[in-house]
Structures are given as structure tokens and as C-alpha cells.
Amino acid sequence: MKIGKNRIAVIIGKNGKTKEEIEKKLGVKIDLDSKTGDCDINPELNNPNYSPLNVYTAQKVVNAINRGFNPIKAMKLMEDTYELEVFNLLTILGKSDKRIKRIKGRIIGRDGEMRKTIEKFGESYISVYGKTVSIIADYENLQIARKAVSMLINGMPHHVVIKFLENKYLEKKKEKFRQFYKPEF
Numbered sequence: 001m002k003i004g005k006n007r008i009a010v011i012i013g014k015n016g017k018t019k020e021e022i023e024k025k026l027g028v029k030i031d032l033d034s035k036t037g038d039c040d041i042n043p044e045l046n047n048p049n050y051s052p053l054n055v056y057t058a059q060k061v062v063n064a065i066n067r068g069f070n071p072i073k074a075m076k077l078m079e080d081t082y083e084l085e086v087f088n089l090l091t092i093l094g095k096s097d098k099r100i101k102r103i104k105g106r107i108i109g110r111d112g113e114m115r116k117t118i119e120k121f122g123e124s125y126i127s128v129y130g131k132t133v134s135i136i137a138d139y140e141n142l143q144i145a146r147k148a149v150s151m152l153i154n155g156m157p158h159h160v161v162i163k164f165l166e167n168k169y170l171e172k173k174k175e176k177f178r179q180f181y182k183p184e185f
Contacts, residue, residue: 003039003062004130005037007065007066010071011032011062011065022061025075026049026057026061027049028054029042041059060083061078063084064134067130067132069136081139084136085145086134087132087134090131100131106153107153108128117162117165118161122141122169123137124137125137126145140172
């Protein structure tokens with residue numbers, strides 16, 4: 001895996017704490033070359049936290065940090081229900097830098113309002129970094145956030161996307177309410 005030069009320090013963390021925490025929690029060994037950005041993740045079989053899937057989980061966490069998330073948000077991926085989705089704007093929109101910049105601006109919104117709205121109503125984390133848009137959320141919320149980002153990429157007006165997000169959020173809240181107050185006979 002290749003890590004961007006400006007994200008290497010974030011993965012390592014202050015005094016190596018972030019890298020150490022990932023290694024300890026998942027039972028893996030992260031070999032990161034700070035000059036080239038090459039990153040290898042290998043299992044530590046004698047670690048008590050070792051599990052065969054932990055290498056894959058560690059790759060997701062490192063990839064999330066590499067895609068612009070802060071380590072605390074990226075560590076959510078250690079939970080089984082959370083997943084990472086990456087939209088590569090270069091493959092979706094083509095090589096036009098102007099178009100990519102415009103779509104990134106649409107997703108972020110004025111003063112970050114659109115991104116905050118998607119994060120709030122989609123109960124997810126969003127990172128617009130480089131030529132990618134990344135989402136961290138549990139499976140159900142990932143579908144909602146993915147749909148909202150797709151709507152923005154396809155040129156839907158912001159108010160339509162916000163209405164979609166509000167409706168989905170209200171549906172989820174109503175369903176939780178129904179489950180909580182389900183009468184038992």
C-alpha cells in the first residue's frame with residue numbers, strides 16, 4: 001500500500017502513538033517507510049489480539065487515514081459494523097481539474113455546511129481529500145450517505161439532497177421509536 005507523503009506523520013502519530021495503538025488493538029505489525037511511503041501490514045501470530053481478519057481491518061484504518069480522516073474517526077473501522085467507501089472523482093468525472101474542483105465544492109458546501117449536513121443526517125464521517133471523497137459509516141447509514149454524495153455528483157440541487165437526508169433520518173428515528181415502544185401482549 002502506498003501512503004501520501006503528507007499523511008505519513010498522521011499514521012505514525014505523536015511519538016508513534018497512533019501506529020502503536022493500531023498495532024496493539026489489532027495484533028498486526030505496520031512497516032512504514034517514511035521516505036517512500038510504502039506500507040506493509042503483517043499479522044503478529046503471537047499477539048493475543050490476533051485474528052485473521054485484523055490485517056484487512058488494519059488496511060482499512062490506514063487507508064482511511066491516508067484518505068484524509070483523522071485517526072480517531074478512522075479507528076471506528078475497527079468495529080465490525082463500520083465500513084469505508086471511497087469515491088475516486090478522477091474515474092467518475094474524468095481528468096478535468098475544474099470539474100473535480102466544482103464537485104468537491106458542491107459536496108463540501110459553503111463553510112462546510114453540506115458536508116456537516118450529510119454527516120449529521122447520514123450519521124457518518126466524510127472526507128474530501130485530493131481527488132477522492134470518502135465515507136465512514138455503519139452499513140445502513142453508508143447507503144444513505146453514498147446516495148447523498150452520488151446525488152451531489154450528479155448535479156442535484158442542495159435543497160433536494162438535504163430533503164432526502166432529512167426524510168431518511170426521520171424514517172430511522174420513527175423505526176427506532178417503534179422498536180422501543182413496541183407493545184407486548
